[in-house]
Amino acid sequence: MTSHTVLIVDDEPDIRDLLEITLARMGVATLTAPDLTTARQLLSAHQPQLCLTDMNLPDGCGIDLVHWIQQHAPATPVAVITAYGSMETAIEALKAGAFDFVSKPVELARLRELVNSALKLSEPGPQASAEQDEPGLLLGQSPQIRKLRAQTRKLARSQAPVFICGESGSGKELVARMIHLQGPRRDGPFVAVNCGAIPSELMESEFFGHKKGSFTGAVENKDGLFRSADGGTLFLDEVADLPLAMQVKLLRAIQEKAVRPVGDTREIPVDIRVLSATHKNLPKLVQEGGFRQDLFYRINVIELAVPPLRERPEDIEILAEHILQRIADEYECPPASLTPDAVERLKAYDFPGNVRELENILERAFTLCDNDRISAKDLHLGNGAQDAMAGTAGTGNPLPAPPSSLPDGEIDLENYLESIERQAIERALEATRWNKTAAAKRLGISFRALRYRLKKLGME
Structure with missing residues (x-):
């Protein structure tokens, strides 16, 4: 790590010394600045791989430096040091573009995690080609999908919680995976959970784990989803389906970066990035009292909208070709292709179920078409139940x-x-x-x- 340099910005000499010693033990070189003016000069001259800045400085605020870095040194991630309990300030910094934050008094273990994670951004990897529009998991060439890919690349360079909104079947989990794969946690686990699929009585155990014997049926220790995602990303899909009682516990786990397994008396630290999604109108649920406002603000630091398929019809043919090739590979058959009238029929369709519906339509058409060519009539749009029974008629049974x-x-x-x-x-x-x-x-x-x-x- 000797090739890495971190800029420390703090007006307190004792804090600067503590951070310098900690980073030196990690093999990281340091530069120090007591104020914004000096920090800007050092950033321009040295291009460090990370900037650690206090919020309160003699000639301005740490968020001012975050804004300056976003404009003049966007390749340098910046983490802010906030006062204890000032979560609103931390969230403001994340919204401004900060990579992450750490609270005073600085926990050295947490600081080392942050530094190691941030320095991975300067290593060769998927995020190194940030200016290249590589499709990755998000296929398409429409302006909407290009913009979405650019947003995921930018958000991958942050540890801020991201709330992904979009209709069912639009690809919210794919967006979450792209953020994970392009960021410094790409070598860690990506754990996706559908919050609406977990019975309420099992939620605490599923999320936080449990100790053996803590309740009937707990025959062995269980880590839970948070600890399974340690060092990586936890994706909470359909987060709006969480009951209010679980929302309180989830908020505490996210804020404290620690979980307490059921039946345990101690909290266990976890290092995760939380991404969440739902197809429901979460702000409306907050107004109606169905979702906690404090949890909403905590997970919705940055909002990312996934466009529905009907708003990007120019992507349908690209997606269809990819889906048909995947189906052919899965079932070890020659791939089918779409006739021009089938392409036009798909482009004119409204797709209330988005990409997931397109997959289902093509999977069905793949089995019904002749000579490896899918025509418009093979699509049978809107006749799912009837088509599912096709092929069983006329057997005399x-x-x-x-x-x-x-x-x-x-x-x-x-x-x-x-x-x-x-x-x-x-x-x-x-x-x-x-x-x-x-x-x-x-x-x-x-x-x-x-x-x-x-x-x-x-x-x-």
Whole structure:
């Protein structure tokens, strides 16, 4: 690390000495400045790999220096040292573009984590080509998607919490992964959790872990999601679905950077970056009392909007080609292509389900098309349930009775349709002595469609 240099800006000699000694033990060279004026001069002359600045300086404020660095030395990450408990000031600094913050009295372990993380930004890696518009996980050439990629590259250079908003299926988790992969935590874990999928009674254990024997069924120690993401990124998807009681505990864990497992008496430090997302209107939920305002401000330091697919129709063909290639690879079949009328039909469609809906449409069309060409009629837009039953008609076999395991006469449509498909395929295969080509003809579908469905249903 001897090639790294850190600029320390603080008007208190004792603080400067403490930080210099700590960094020297890490093998990092230091420069020091007692005020903003000296700091600007040193930044212009030396281009350090990190700037550590106090908030209160004789000739201005640390946030002033953050703004100056953003304009004149954007390659240098800057971390601010805030007074204890001044979370509002820390959030203001993060919004201004600070990489991270550390509170007084400075915990040296936390400082070392921050410095190590910031110095990774100067190492060769995905973030080094910040000016290049590499698609990565976010495919497309529309102005909206180019802007989104530029935003993810910039946000990857910060540790600020990011709130990703957008409609269902628009790719919020992909955006979170891009931020993670382009930042200094890229070698650490990326842990994604759907907050709406965890039963409320298990949430605390799932997030913070538990000690063996702390409750019935706790037969061994469990780390929990926060500790699993230590050194990396925790992505909280559908964060609006968290119950209020859990929101309080989540806020404390984020602010204190520590968790207390269920049944434990001690807090365990965690080093994570929190990214969150929802398709719901979170500000409206805050106004209605369904989401805590203090937690909203804590996770919404920076807001990033993901555009819906209907606002970038020029990206649809690129996405479709990628999806069809992936489907072909997965099912070991030749890739299908879209006819011009299919492309136009997709571009004219509204896509309420966004990219996830496009994937479903193409997956279905892939099984129905002839000669590896998907036409507009193969897309069957808007007829999902009807299309799911296509290929089972005309076999001469009665449909199985709907499952009666659900209450009040409800049926599990997905499992019901799957059982129809499974039985029809089994009967066709038995009737043709497991000749797949003949069975496909008997079912009125292509050989590729049968092969796809056998793999999907686990019948190979």
